[in-house]
Amino acid sequence: xxxxxxxxxxxxxxxxxxxxxxxxxxxxxxxxxxxxxxxxxxxxxxxxxxxxxxxxxxxxxxxxxxxxxxxxxxxxxxxxxxxxxxxxxxxxxxxxxxxxxxxxxxxxxxxxxxxxxxxxxxxxxxxxxxxxxxxxxxxxxxxxxxxxxxxxxxxxxxxxxxxxxxxxxxxxxxxxxxxxxxxxxxxxxxxxxxxxxxxxxxxxxx
Amino acid sequence: xxxxxxxxxxxxxxxxxxxxxxxxxxxxxxxxxxxxxxxxxxxxxxxxxxxxxxxxxxxxxxxxxxxxxxxxxxxxxxxxx
Numbered sequence: 001x002x003x004x005x006x007x008x009x010x011x012x013x014x015x016x017x018x019x020x021x022x023x024x025x026x027x028x029x030x031x032x033x034x035x036x037x038x039x040x041x042x043x044x045x046x047x048x049x050x051x052x053x054x055x056x057x058x059x060x061x062x063x064x065x066x067x068x069x070x071x072x073x074x075x076x077x078x079x080x081x082x083x084x085x086x087x088x089x090x091x092x093x094x095x096x097x098x099x100x101x102x103x104x105x106x107x108x109x110x111x112x113x114x115x116x117x118x119x120x121x122x123x124x125x126x127x128x129x130x131x132x133x134x135x136x137x138x139x140x141x142x143x144x145x146x147x148x149x150x151x152x153x154x155x156x157x158x159x160x161x162x163x164x165x166x167x168x169x170x171x172x173x174x175x176x177x178x179x180x181x182x183x184x185x186x187x188x189x190x191x192x193x194x195x196x197x198x199x200x201x202x203x204x205x206x
Numbered sequence: 207x208x209x210x211x212x213x214x215x216x217x218x219x220x221x222x223x224x225x226x227x228x229x230x231x232x233x234x235x236x237x238x239x240x241x242x243x244x245x246x247x248x249x250x251x252x253x254x255x256x257x258x259x260x261x262x263x264x265x266x267x268x269x270x271x272x273x274x275x276x277x278x279x280x281x282x283x284x285x286x287x
Contacts, residue, residue: 040282048276096284101267103282185246187278188271192248195269195282196237199250 040096040103046138046187047109048085053145054120060086060139062151063114065126071135072170072193074184075161077143084145086122087138087187088115090129091194102198104191107136136190167193245272 051058060073078084094105114127124130124137139147141161149157149169159168165184170193184190239248247270269282 039284040280042280044278044280045276046278101265101284103284104280107278107280183241185241185244185271186273188273188280189241189246191278191280192239192246192269192271195280196248196250199237199252199267200235202252 040105042104042107042191044089044107044187046087046089048083048087048140049115049117051084051086051117051122051139051141052119053084053141056142056144057120057146057148058139058141059121059148059150060137061121061123062149062156063124063126063130064152065130066124066135066151066171069130069132069134070171070194070197071137072167072190073137073139073149073157074165074167074190074193075145075147075159076138076140076165076184076186077161077163078140082140084142085140086115086117087136087140088124089136089138089187089190091134091136091191093134093198101202104195107187107191134194136187136194138187138190165189170197239270244274246270 062071088110089107090110091107092105093102095101096103108129110124110127110129114125114129116123116125122139129135139161141147143161143163145161147159147161147168148155157169159166165186167184167190184193235250235252237248237250239246241247247268249266249268251266253264265284267282267284269280271278271280
């Protein structure tokens with residue numbers, strides 16, 4: 001009986017050790033999973049809507065339902081003879097296997113009926129996309145155009161377009177920021193801006 | 207009885223080692239980029255000294271995009287090391 005008790009102690013130790021080793025292997029396997037590369041490539045043909053400025057002025061009215069989402073507005077210079085246009089993209093996100101990061105999954109045009117365009121005005125109406133996705137907005141206008149961003153009837157930002165592309169305003173968890181110096185090359189730069197913000201939010205960065 | 211106790215303590219130690227790694231928190235993040243013509247590139251790196259439940263968190267992300275005519279392409283490659 002005494003010998004049995006002694007053996008039982010050894011068996012119990014071996015069992016616990018096996019369990020512990022399994023836990024280490026599971027943890028290690030989880031790390032291996034994280035080490036997988038994560039590649040994403042998104043191709044989008046943005047729908048460009050023609051807009052018309054009034055005396056080199058344009059008011060862009062943002063929808064109320066955008067209030068809880070990240071959004072970014074950029075401006076590119078219209079080349080000689082090029083139409084002045086507006087592009088609005090709805091950005092959806094997905095979880096990646098890269099350190100539990102969130103990455104852009106897709107970008108799509110918003111429905112035609114969610115915007116009204118008139119001389120000197122571009123109004124974005126409330127739409128489902130605005131309440132569930134991040135939003136990128138790109139204006140292509142002649143250099144020197146005064147752009148006023150309004151929301152809920154109030155002006156929230158103002159900028160004058162130049163010969164270079166730039167981000168003029170964005171809203172993230174930090175709140176509204178007006179930026180006139182950050183250079184962009186087009187729509188893809190705005191996607192990058194939203195992605196960078198997402199990375200930084202993951203770490204509580206700014 | 208001492209053997210049972212010893213087995214229990216050693217077993218608990220083996221079990222808890224991988225769990226202890228998962229607790230603390232201190233992260234850093236940096237991003238840099240450049241643009242050329244219609245394209246741009248960015249590199250984001252982030253590391254943690256055992257944060258957010260992830261002891262081996264040391265990742266980099268390379269992403270960028272190009273605007274060619276009517277098509278915009280966004281690409282992204284992330285690696286955990």
